[in-house]
Each structure stands twice: as structure tokens, then as C-alpha cells.
Amino acid sequence: MEQLELLSELCTPNKSKMILLVMDGLGGLPQTADGKTELETAHKPNLDQLATESVCGLLEPVLPGITPGSGPAHLALFGYDPLKYIVGRGVLSALGVGIDLQPSDIAARLNFAGMDDQGLITDRRAGRIATEKNQELTAMLTREIKIPGIQLIMRTEKEHRAAAVFRGTGLHDGLTDTDPQITKVPAKPVTALNPQAEGTARIINEFVVQANKLLSGHHPANTILLRGIDSYRPLPAMPEKYQMRTAAIAGYPMYRGVAQLAGMTVLETENGIVPQLQTLEKYYPDFDFFFVHIKKTDSMGEDGNFAGKVAAIEEVDQYLPQLLALKSDVLAITGDHSTPAVLKSHGWHPVPVLLYSNCCRPDEVTSFGERACIRGGLGHLPASNLMALILANAQRLQKFGA
């Protein structure tokens, strides 16, 4: 039996409150072989005290050695098997910018890009055009492109990024990217990976042809590249599977999107720990489970800013007492994956986790860090097991078998 089905059978509601605080990209690496990671470097007395009272461990987001994107990494934290529930980046982007996807819609990530007279890509990000310019071009394309039987929905994400959704009957997934991932080559055509997707491939290629004509005077944003083209298949919803009211408090579109995909109520919030904690306090009576997403740890890691990531962790530590003051029955703190500043990208390394409740069986870990958590009582476990542990510690799971 799959874990999600098992949990669905065993879950029973009660009055407990649960908080999952995700510090995106939390896991790190030392800058030198004998150095400390970002988390080990941070001065974080509150997190260390909480780790002392918690059971700790290391989460493996997907499988050892596998570097996850944000989508699968979050789905694993929500209890979905990330190798079974595979969601295209286009779907996540479209949900993230607030497009109300319908089953069978096809969604894609779209970059404005630059190409030369020969049609060779010169800049995959169109010189990171201003978001306002993106909005203007996106509105123009949405207005002017005409494909019979297809409703086109486009929305700006940020700078050169947007989401495009194709709505119509008979659309099918199984489509390749047009983004060649390198410059000085032409964009690739969308090709169908199965016969049912051939009509859809033709539609999206027609979209590209029309877009190129309409954008011809807009260098460096005179073309588009599409990635992560996929159909929207809603996931089993967390509120139904886990019998709880679930809310997401996330400032960035991507994470709002993945929360919506999992069936959470996505709360309106400003981005940043202070406004996000205010949102949590405001809606605390109204939900059982809160997913709170902190972006800054990941952003700093992606920028290669070791000190900045340390500071982002210290900022969370500073506001931890405010979170603890809510006295939730269960509090889990972890990351969705590692983003070591020295890699300037996501890593495959396991992620420290602490789980606090009054029946968590504390271990001997007295600081929250990658090395300390090796000796944690949770051991080394798949990230997709965390949700079961949160529910168990909330005493929301009935016994399995007699």
C-alpha cells in the first residue's frame, strides 16, 4: 500500500495545531573541508534550544544523490512520493502566478529571449528585461495571438519569466522544451513524445511562430523559449487525505503554486518572516496545519552568498520565539533541499530536520546542524515520511492493523 493511501485510511481529525516551517535550501556545505556549513555557522540559540527538546534527523528529499527542484522537494515534504507525483514546472509556474488551472490545460514556463538575424539564441533571458516590459509584451501576445479552438492565458512572473496556458479540448501532454539551454543555436521545435500529443505540439509551435512575428521589433526580447510543458493533473488533496484544514503562507509564486496543487488554502501575505508570522497569527484559529515558506535562505545560497545565508538563518532564529508563542502541538523545521552557497545551486545533500511535540522522544542532539542531526533519533529518512511523523505527533493517526 502506498504511504499516502495508508495515511488517508488512518487519519482522524482532532483539535491539534501543526506548523511546518520550511527554510528553503536550508542544507549547506562548508567553504573549506574543515569548516562549518551555513547552518552550523549561524548564531541561533533559539533553534539550538528547540533542537535539544526535539527529535532530529536528516531528510533525503528524493533519493541519495538526487538534486530536487522545488516542486518535487515540496511535494515530498507534504507526503507525496516525489517519484510518483511528477508535476511539470509549467504547471507550478502557472499556479504560482495565480492562473486558475483546469484539468487538461497545458501549461508552460516561458522566457523572453533574444535571437539574431539567423534565428540563433543570443540571450536566454532577454537581458533580464524589466517586469513592466514583460507585462506589456505578455498582454500584447495574449491579445494578438489567434489559434482556432484555443484560449491562451499568459501571465508575467518576474523579469524575463512568464507562464503560458493553453486551454481547449483534446490537448495532451508529452511535449519537449523549445529552450536549447545554450546560446548560439536556434530554439528547438516542440516535439510530441507520444502520438496523442502531436496535435498539441502543432498548436504550441504555431504559438511560437506567431509570437516571433509579434516580437520582431522588441530586441532583446524578440523571441520566447518554452520549458516544462505539461498538463494539469490535480493531486490528491491534503485536506481530504489528511482530514485537516491546511493553509500555506508563502510569498513566492512557485511555492504558492505547489501548495495550491496539494489542495492547501493559499493565504494572502507579504513576503518576509515578519509579515508571514503576522499572517500565521491572524489565521491561526482557522486552520489545523500551516506550511510557512521562507525563501531567503535559498536565494542567498543560489547567489553564493554564504554570509547572507547565515544571516537569513539568524533572522529566522530571532523570530522563533514569536512562532513558539503560538504553542502549536507539533512544529517541524526543515528545508525542502540543500542550497549550499559554495555550489550556488540546489544540492543533493540531505537536509536537517527537527520535530517538536510533547511526545516526540527527544534525542541527544543539542544543536541544529547538518552534522549534529546525523545522531538524531529520526535517523536518515525520506522527506516524504515527515508528514506521517507530523500527523503521528499530533496524535491524528489511528493504529494500523489490530
Next chain:
Amino acid sequence: MEQLELLSELCTPNKSKMILLVMDGLGGLPQTADGKTELETAHKPNLDQLATESVCGLLEPVLPGITPGSGPAHLALFGYDPLKYIVGRGVLSALGVGIDLQPSDIAARLNFAGMDDQGLITDRRAGRIATEKNQELTAMLTREIKIPGIQLIMRTEKEHRAAAVFRGTGLHDGLTDTDPQITKVPAKPVTALNPQAEGTARIINEFVVQANKLLSGHHPANTILLRGIDSYRPLPAMPEKYQMRTAAIAGYPMYRGVAQLAGMTVLETENGIVPQLQTLEKYYPDFDFFFVHIKKTDSMGEDGNFAGKVAAIEEVDQYLPQLLALKSDVLAITGDHSTPAVLKSHGWHPVPVLLYSNCCRPDEVTSFGERACIRGGLGHLPASNLMALILANAQRLQKFGA
């Protein structure tokens, strides 16, 4: 390939002796955040010395966060995937009271219960009637109830509990409980979860109707409640899969039942460590593998009796030298699940395990406890892996692949 099939291919007999000592509900929790668990509190010099010479670890009975019943928890220890081999409580109860089940029999747990004039349940346990009264009522029902084509077999378990078996042709599982789990409501009818089970549902509902008439003058035991109704599907037998003679020394029906289900020879024994060790010594030459089940640790945990559970552990420690005097080639000591006294119920927490043999590769663990075992050489592993380790340490497993 499933583990059980792999072991079945690799197992080869030899003269080694193996003992699996299960202290039911062994894992615990501290009473205060900074306190010790029951096992950590116990004075147990013999277990600690053995842990020092053993390889230790933590067993995950089913999956992280999942609290197992005794059935799946024991099947995992015997090497069965507890999520694949799912056995109804009725089957375990019937086997436990010594009913010789046949494939396609339908078995149920039965509680004598009390109901009022309106048919509302007033006491789900009939005031815990004396076992003798239960025996009298069970004999009466078995004698008087007539259902064409059905042989009814009933046997008293203890107090208000009994097992009921329906034998006949065409019976099918997929049946709901009649026990409403709460009082002041009527018992539920048995309903079929699939079309093939509809005839069987009718038969069992007819059984309930006749039982209610026959019991009408026997308040507080004037009705019955059925739970865990399931058909008997024998498991792959341990003696055949593992090529060894297997014996169970358990005092309680439930554990005798699960051992029989796994194909073990269930030895007659009094309950308690002293008579159970005598039984072990008596039959020691006749079997290769012994499952010895100690109930008291779990009972004390269920009662919320922290000190009582500590004492039950200390009692096992006291008699450990007698067990060691048998000089078995392999000795594994663990629990089937945790039963923390502070929870007064089974818990989801992993269970300490020690595995002793002359080739076990001892680790640095020098005491047998939840926290100490985190650092054990076995790590944190599914309980269903233990049997392979026992067989390996008995040098009964051939090499896999060439």
C-alpha cells in the same frame, strides 16, 4: 524481488540455534522532556553487557509515524512486509484461542456487550463479565444458533471477548464491523464492501439477530459486537521459506495466533518469563528458531504504569543469564512496537534492537536504550529486515549472485 522471496531462495539449513526474544511494547518515552524512557531507567546490567557485545539499532515497525497493531508488528519481525500481508484481527483472535482455521473461513472478534430497550449500546464490554459467564454464553450461542449451510465455531477468549468463525462454502471477506466504537448508539449492521461479500454479510447479520434473541435475558451481556471480520488466508510458512524448524513460546492468544499464522509450532506453555524459559529449555533440542514473547512490558505500558514497565524490563534482565546459558548462535532482543507508559497505548516510535552472535560486528553501544541505539551499527531499519539479519548471523543465508 520481494525480501521474503529472496530469503527463500538463499536460505539453507544448518545446526545453528536462533532465539528472537520480543519484549512487547518495549520502546518508550520519557515522562518529562529531559527524563529517561522506561528502558533507560531500568537497572539492567545483563542487557547492557549483552548490548556491549552485540550490534544494536532501531527498528521501524511499519513506516515512520505509523503506530502498528500487534499483528502487523509481529509479522514484520518475522520477515513479512506488513503492508503486503494484512491480516484481520478476527483471524488472529481465532487462531489465538486455538481454532484450527481453514482457508475461506470467516473469523471475527466478538465482544459481549450491553444494550438498552431501544437497542442503544450501553456498555461495549458488558461490564467485563467473568470469563466463566462468557464460556456459558458462548456455548449456548454455539448450540442454539442455526444458519443453514454454516458451521458456527465460537470460543471464549477472556472476560467479554470471544472469537467467532463461520465455516461454509462461498463465504467472502470485505465486511464492516458492527461495533460502533461508542455507546448510546445502536450496533451497526455488517455491510459488504464488495458484491461477492453480500451473501456473507446476510449470514453474519442473521447470526446477530439470533444472538440478540438468545441473549435477551442476560443483561449486561445481552448483545454482541463484531470486529475485524476477515477470511483466513494462510501466509507463506516460515519453516518452508526459511528452511528451519520454528517454535513459538507465547502465553497470550493473540501472539500464539500470529505465530501459527506464520507457520510456527506453537508450544504449550504457562505465561511468564520463568515458565516460558522452562518451555524453551524443554524444547531446545527440537527446533532451530524460537520466538519467545514477553507480554508484561506492553501491559504495563498500556496501563500507563511507568514503574511497572521498568520492573518488567528488570525482570527480563534478571533471567537473561538463564537464556544466555543456552548459548544460542544468535540472540535478538527487541519489541514489536513502542508502548510508552505516558501514552497508555501503542506508539509510532522506533524500537531498540540488539543482535548478538559471534560474527555480529559489535558497535560502540554499551547500554540498551532508545537513545543509545541511535548510534548502533544496524542503524535505523525496517523491522521486516531483522529476520534476514538473524538468518545471516546464523550463517544460514547463501551468497546472492555469484
